[in-house]
């Protein structure tokens with residue numbers, strides 16, 4: 450079985466305060482798929498993503514990356530395969546400079562200095578953050594932090610890219626640049642987003658969460674045309690499908 454396959458079976462997660470965030474989730478994502486996980490605030494998207502590389506442990510059910518179960522003993526292997534961009538970049542940036550943060554993962558892989566430097570330069574260039582390399586991360590703006598957080602993951606060359614709200618806080622130019630980057634990324638990508646126009650443009654599949662369960666799983670256009678489903682999940686179609694308010698034509 451390809452190690453790029455993500456399998457989630459009957460996944461349940463309750464937080465220590467008793468909140469049942471995931472209440473039995475199952476799906477399989479195949480190599481090369483581009484999948485968005487969408488849903489209202491609190492639907493369980495971040496909780497789900499945090500299981501894909503073992504940052505959270507299931508209360509019940511399991512996650513596999515190919516043949517490898519995501520369990521304590523396999524975390525180093527899983528995290529080499531699955532690169533995770535967190536919702537809050539402050540959870541990802543902790544070194545004195547941007548360059549140190551982007552180098553951290555490749556250095557931990559034991560790569561030679563020249564290769565680490567190449568990866569740092571390339572990853573920062575990909576997110577348009579080369580000019581920030583000597584800055585301390587806490588001095589960056591929110592959008593700059595987000596771009597650097599993405600670079601820290603790209604520098605690891607993951608086979609599966611998992612991103613929690615990658616365009617949140619980005620200006621329109623940076624958003625466009627990131628979308629171009631994601632389009633180029635040929636391996637599996639899974640992300641959450643409230644930016645449904647981006648989802649429509651980048652994904653061939655959407656998983657809709659509602660109160661910790663999968664409410665729908667299918668092609669974006671089909672899902673975004675289902676008004677009943679969207680309103681029951683407190684969602685609205687992407688702006689590009691809402692039509693012109695004057696002539697009522699739709700995109």
Ligand SMILES: Nc1ncnc2c1ncn2[C@@H]1O[C@H](COP(=O)(O)OP(=O)(O)OP(=O)(O)O)[C@@H](O)[C@H]1O
Pocket residue numbers: 464465466468469470488489490491492493494495496497
């Ligand atoms: N550490 C925690 N302790 C207790 N409950 C939590 C914790 N983190 C999240 N929750 C709860 O779990 C549920 C799912 O939260 P989650 O962050 O996964 O939602 P989300 O779909 O990512 O939302 P958003 O769109 O706002 O980012 C919510 O009810 C939330 O209040």
